[in-house]
Amino acid sequence: MSKPLVLCSYLDRSAGRWNGVTDFFVNIFEKRFKIIWMDDFEQDVAKYAKDVVAIASFIKRPPVTEELIKKLPNLKIVANIGVGYNHLDVPMIRSFGVKVSNTPLVLDDATSDLGMALLLNAGRQLHSNITLLRSPETTQIDTNYMTNDVSGTTIGILGMGRIGYKVAQRAKAFNMKILYHNRSRRDEGEEANIGAQYYSNLNEMLPHCDYVMVTLPLTAETQKIMGSAQFKLMKSTAILVNISRGGTVDQDALVHALTHGEIQFAALDVTEPEPLPRDHKLLSLENVIITPHMGSGTLNTRIAMAQKAFDNVVAAVDGTALPSEVFK
Numbered sequence: 001m002s003k004p005l006v007l008c009s010y011l012d013r014s015a016g017r018w019n020g021v022t023d024f025f026v027n028i029f030e031k032r033f034k035i036i037w038m039d040d041f042e043q044d045v046a047k048y049a050k051d052v053v054a055i056a057s058f059i060k061r062p063p064v065t066e067e068l069i070k071k072l073p074n075l076k077i078v079a080n081i082g083v084g085y086n087h088l089d090v091p092m093i094r095s096f097g098v099k100v101s102n103t104p105l106v107l108d109d110a111t112s113d114l115g116m117a118l119l120l121n122a123g124r125q126l127h128s129n130i131t132l133l134r135s136p137e138t139t140q141i142d143t144n145y146m147t148n149d150v151s152g153t154t155i156g157i158l159g160m161g162r163i164g165y166k167v168a169q170r171a172k173a174f175n176m177k178i179l180y181h182n183r184s185r186r187d188e189g190e191e192a193n194i195g196a197q198y199y200s201n202l203n204e205m206l207p208h209c210d211y212v213m214v215t216l217p218l219t220a221e222t223q224k225i226m227g228s229a230q231f232k233l234m235k236s237t238a239i240l241v242n243i244s245r246g247g248t249v250d251q252d253a254l255v256h257a258l259t260h261g262e263i264q265f266a267a268l269d270v271t272e273p274e275p276l277p278r279d280h281k282l283l284s285l286e287n288v289i290i291t292p293h294m295g296s297g298t299l300n301t302r303i304a305m306a307q308k309a310f311d312n313v314v315a316a317v318d319g320t321a322l323p324s325e326v327f328k
């Protein structure tokens with residue numbers, strides 16, 4: 001009997017730098033299933049559709065539309081390879097009796113490491129100084145070039161879920177004062193462990209922060225939570241770091257804030273859309289650095305994410321409890 005199919009457009013097979021990632025993803029899944037790539041599937045939907053038991057979705061690929069689900073009579077699960085699933089219409093998918101899962105926990109360290117890397121880079125202005133030193137015009141070291149302190153400064157963490165908490169642990173090691181805003185307050189013991197101070201009101205926290213790091217999931221409530229009013233409340237020297245989703249920041253307001261001295265700098269791992277169109281203003285500003293949504297992008301993390309997605313697919317196919325099911 002042929003193996004059940006997992007429909008996937010995880011990564012472009014022709015994209016050289018991703019080949020290693022694709023290999024381990026395929027290796028894990030092909031222990032039990034066969035990967036059917038979206039482009040092959042579309043060539044002959046009638047041939048493959050009834051054998052597809054799972055869609056493995058990485059960021060927004062493949063788009064999981066109602067039209068696609070209707071073509072797959074034996075679909076058991078949409079397994080998101082990632083923790084954030086704002087791109088999936090969970091109620092729609094579940095209305096077909098299809099389960100949804102994600103890959104929490106295994107990417108918390110890598111993502112919070114990247115948050116700190118962006119914070120340190122932005123604070124100490126590594127990128128611009130590296131570029132400066134490479135320039136043939138640089139013949140002398142400019143010892144007067146000042147950057148921002150990190151140790152002893154104040155960070156405001158927006159969202160204190162698992163990733164926010166890991167960011168706080170790292171910030172504590174840098175002797176930073178830690179403020180946070182979250183829908184619900186962490187219990188006293190957890191706050192004490194990281195020495196964090198809770199603000200139920202985001203706007204009251206912002207004026208105190210040298211760094212603001214966004215780690216929130218994107219939901220209707222968090223859409224553009226950092227907008228014009230928020231930037232105006234921040235210190236003019238403050239630095240924004242976003243490792244969550246581009247949609248949590250009002251990008252027009254951010255451009256305004258960066259070009260009118262409302263804040264000093266932004267370091268973004270996420271934007272809306274991704275990538276930004278080449279002529280987007282954010283790409284041309286000198287007080288912005290943007291990385292390509294690479295929070296979970298380490299080999300071990302991606303292997304762990306693929307493994308978790310695989311475990312979810314196996315559970316859905318076998319009819320057992322999913323390791324990490326998403327219900328809404």
Ligand SMILES: O=CC(=O)O
Nearest residue numbers: 081082083084296
């Ligand atoms: O952004 C990455 C994820 O949601 O896992």
